[in-house]
Amino acid sequence: MNSEDRRLDVLRAIVEDYVATSEPVGSRALTERHHLGVSPATIRNDMAALEEAGYIVQPHTSAGRVPTDMGYRRFVDRLAEVKPLSLAERRAISTLLEDAVDLDDVIDRAVRLLAQLTQQVAVVQYPSLRRSALRHVELVPVGARHLLVVIITTTGRVEQRTLETAGDLDEALVAQLRVRLNVAAAGRRLAELDSALRALPDEFTGPGAVLARAVVQEVEDTLDLDREERVVVAGTANLARTAGADFTRSIGPVLEALEEQVVLLRLLGEMAEDQVAVAVRIGRETQHEGLVEASIVTSPYGGQGAGIARLGAVGPLRMDYPGTMAAVRAVARYLTRILAG
Amino acid sequence: MNSEDRRLDVLRAIVEDYVATSEPVGSRALTERHHLGVSPATIRNDMAALEEAGYIVQPHTSAGRVPTDMGYRRFVDRLAEVKPLSLAERRAISTLLEDAVDLDDVIDRAVRLLAQLTQQVAVVQYPSLRRSALRHVELVPVGARHLLVVIITTTGRVEQRTLETAGDLDEALVAQLRVRLNVAAAGRRLAELDSALRALPDEFTGPGAVLARAVVQEVEDTLDLDREERVVVAGTANLARTAGADFTRSIGPVLEALEEQVVLLRLLGEMAEDQVAVAVRIGRETQHEGLVEASIVTSPYGGQGAGIARLGAVGPLRMDYPGTMAAVRAVARYLTRILAG
DNA sequence: GTTGGCACTCTGAGCCTGCGAGTGCTACCG
DNA sequence: CGGTAGCACTCGCAGGCTCAGAGTGCCAAC
Numbered sequence: 001m002n003s004e005d006r007r008l009d010v011l012r013a014i015v016e017d018y019v020a021t022s023e024p025v026g027s028r029a030l031t032e033r034h035h036l037g038v039s040p041a042t043i044r045n046d047m048a049a050l051e052e053a054g055y056i057v058q059p060h061t062s063a064g065r066v067p068t069d070m071g072y073r074r075f076v077d078r079l080a081e082v083k084p085l086s087l088a089e090r091r092a093i094s095t096l097l098e099d100a101v102d103l104d105d106v107i108d109r110a111v112r113l114l115a116q117l118t119q120q121v122a123v124v125q126y127p128s129l130r131r132s133a134l135r136h137v138e139l140v141p142v143g144a145r146h147l148l149v150v151i152i153t154t155t156g157r158v159e160q161r162t163l164e165t166a167g168d169l170d171e172a173l174v175a176q177l178r179v180r181l182n183v184a185a186a187g188r189r190l191a192e193l194d195s196a197l198r199a200l201p202d203e204f205t206g207p208g209a210v211l212a213r214a215v216v217q218e219v220e221d222t223l224d225l226d227r228e229e230r231v232v233v234a235g236t237a238n239l240a241r242t243a244g245a246d247f248t249r250s251i252g253p254v255l256e257a258l259e260e261q262v263v264l265l266r267l268l269g270e271m272a273e274d275q276v277a278v279a280v281r282i283g284r285e286t287q288h289e290g291l292v293e294a295s296i297v298t299s300p301y302g303g304q305g306a307g308i309a310r311l312g313a314v315g316p317l318r319m320d321y322p323g324t325m326a327a328v329r330a331v332a333r334y335l336t337r338i339l340a341g
Numbered sequence: 342m343n344s345e346d347r348r349l350d351v352l353r354a355i356v357e358d359y360v361a362t363s364e365p366v367g368s369r370a371l372t373e374r375h376h377l378g379v380s381p382a383t384i385r386n387d388m389a390a391l392e393e394a395g396y397i398v399q400p401h402t403s404a405g406r407v408p409t410d411m412g413y414r415r416f417v418d419r420l421a422e423v424k425p426l427s428l429a430e431r432r433a434i435s436t437l438l439e440d441a442v443d444l445d446d447v448i449d450r451a452v453r454l455l456a457q458l459t460q461q462v463a464v465v466q467y468p469s470l471r472r473s474a475l476r477h478v479e480l481v482p483v484g485a486r487h488l489l490v491v492i493i494t495t496t497g498r499v500e501q502r503t504l505e506t507a508g509d510l511d512e513a514l515v516a517q518l519r520v521r522l523n524v525a526a527a528g529r530r531l532a533e534l535d536s537a538l539r540a541l542p543d544e545f546t547g548p549g550a551v552l553a554r555a556v557v558q559e560v561e562d563t564l565d566l567d568r569e570e571r572v573v574v575a576g577t578a579n580l581a582r583t584a585g586a587d588f589t590r591s592i593g594p595v596l597e598a599l600e601e602q603v604v605l606l607r608l609l610g611e612m613a614e615d616q617v618a619v620a621v622r623i624g625r626e627t628q629h630e631g632l633v634e635a636s637i638v639t640s641p642y643g644g645q646g647a648g649i650a651r652l653g654a655v656g657p658l659r660m661d662y663p664g665t666m667a668a669v670r671a672v673a674r675y676l677t678r679i680l681a682g
Numbered sequence: 683g684t685t686g687g688c689a690c691t692c693t694g695a696g697c698c699t700g701c702g703a704g705t706g707c708t709a710c711c712g
Numbered sequence: 713c714g715g716t717a718g719c720a721c722t723c724g725c726a727g728g729c730t731c732a733g734a735g736t737g738c739c740a741a742c
Contacts, residue, residue, distance in 0.1 A: 026735050041685055044736070062692040062735050102502055136481045140493060150491060150499060152481060158491060158501045161443050234600060236577060240593035252581035259575060367704050382716055385705070403704050403723045 008078060009036060010046045011055055015067050015075045019318050022245050024064030069283035072295070072317060076280050082325045089117070093334045100338070103127075103157055107232055110311065110335050115235025117327040120315035121258060125268055126230045127157065127302050127309045127339065134185050134193065137219065139178045144168045147211075149218050161222050163214055166207075173208050177215060185219075194220065229309075231264045238315075246293065246316035253290030258314065263288055268310045271298050278325045283317055293317060297324045301332035302339055311335065349419060350377060351387045352396055356408050356416045360659050363586050365405030410624035413636070413658060417621050423666045430458070434675045441679070444468075444498060448573055451652065451676050456576025458668040461656035462599060466609055467571045468498065468643050468650045468680065475526050475534065478560065480519045485509045488552075490559050502563050504555055507548075514549050518556060526560075535561065572605045579656070587634065587657035594631030599655065604629060609651045612639050619666045624658055634658060638665045642673035643680055652676065 013034045017025040027040040027047060036043070047065055050056050055071035058064070067075065085093075096113055100106040107124050114122035138150040147163045180203060188196050197219065201212040236258065239251045247254065257263045267286060271279040282295045291314075298312030311332055313324050354375045358366040368381040368388060377384065388406055391397045396412035399405070408416070426434075437454055441447040448465050455463035479491040488504045521541060529537050538560065542553040577599065580592045588595065598604045608627060612620040623636045632655075639653030652673055654665050 024735090028735080039685055040735095041687090042683080045684085048737080058736085060692065062690090062733095064735070135483060136489075138479050138481070138491065140477050140479070142476065148477075148493060150479065150493070152489060152491070152501075158499060160493075160499045237593045237596035237600065240591045240596055250581045252578045255578035255581055259578065365704095369704080380716055381704095382718090383714085386715085389706080399705085401722095401724065403702090403721090405704070 026064035111234040118313040120313045121235045124311040125309040257290035299332040301335045348387045367405035452575040459654040461654045462576045465652040466650040598631035640673040642676045
């Protein structure tokens, strides 16, 4: 066996043992738990080399080694393949998700399920509007001077806004506007909406034009890319379980990050650019202060007409990466299938 | 001064000091920090009596006293009045909430605000549908065999469900059904809907009756009291701050309870029966395993046409009750005002 | 390149001890 | 009879100390 290969095997063994026991792992323990075919002394030499290369560190002089962020990264990159879930697990995912009654319910079930499977914090982003198309816009007068604008997308998502009008509403005008709006906008991707709607107000005159402009503005505002996206979170209690061991300070910063939609959305957005099926960010790679002691594993889901978004799991650096990656991938696949059906 | 009164003053002082320092408070410290007008020896006698009565305990023989659940309860019940917030705080609440664009936004802002003000976990229940009225039902054909049912209430809340139809949809029939449905249902309280809608399908014949029955069923299902309610949570990171001191085991059970809508809804429902402006549940009074080391302070908000619901704050037993109660009450009032306007 | 041996380092558990906070009791005072 | 002062007593906790055990690095030998 190539000695370079063995070193990576040693790294793999260290990561696995450390993940399992959460204690620094020494050379003797390694030879006992894995059959590497060499003696502890040899392992020690390899460990010295791995430490030199920055993959592992010792917390103090006479302790075993612990993987660094870089070590985990190497470990993850070197995983040949993600092991599949058991048949029973896959079946459970499938039936659970199929029983959902609407989009909200699907997402809710998916996020809980993922938290359960990974024993970590699960996050699921709502299907993005950016790639989905508009199905219908509904205008509902509310009292004399308020207009409720309801926007329905091909993903079954519904957004609403209330609009205060300058003058009293004319029912006939509203009806006309509704028709024109739907003719102009229905079936359009949201990204194209801007140009499709721009000319619309010009078709009306006087108060009609004012109203039309206001409604168009409102539709665009509602679909504004910043506001369109939402992430739901579940399983935060899983963080508390290993709190002392895995988070030196407190889980506070992690909880804060998870509550900030903006942070999660940025992170998910960045991970979308990785162009791999299951993306992983480890420790500082998250580029977020509160998440330096955490890792996140995500996968895209959806696609086709259903819009595209990501879901994933957040946990400690010392995470079961293969298992988490498998679960994330599996839930993403089933969710994609459900949304397409 | 009556000696019974003094004992309660002593209790109050113990609670205040313990909340401030999180350390058991002794007789000497009490006389120094509060001007009770008596010597430590007298305090000791009072403490012995308070301990006898079950209001306080000592963690171990030679330590100060700590309030029991019962002690906190007595303390809270005896608070003559809730101190108001500062003008600046009230103004901040007011302007923050007024800038909200829709119901979701109002609730979102309110829950974050409350978490911020109390430095605890804030919970806000969506305005209940039970007392609100139906404003409009919209039917939107989606493809040939799916019908999207959108239900809009007077509180501005929007619920939706997708319905799969037996045969292909007839646009004219849908339009007719929409009109009839709105005539029959609009303005009705949700509790009365059942009787208002029951006769509706009989007005139609053949496939129309089938469709009408399905739609009515769907409307009723959607508004089914179990599904109608939702609670949003913010500020969980505040739990982590004092984790070690205030939660002997871990904050895990608390986080679990907060993620379970069912638990929160039951608790809020029970607290609604207390018939007081600001209700408090302390430790075991929550009747929930995971919350034995937590307290919750809630207040109703809304009312009139806006539906009625509760909001509140969850924190450790060792909580600033007066401050939390003031903040909860203030946010409830402003929220009520915003929703009515 | 691998291995066995060995001296060395360092942490963490366990034990001890003295300090200080806080109590309860008793005798005394107004 | 309630309040006070003094005092002996209890007990947790911080700090210091030791010791065993785990783990390392290095060196000489294979």
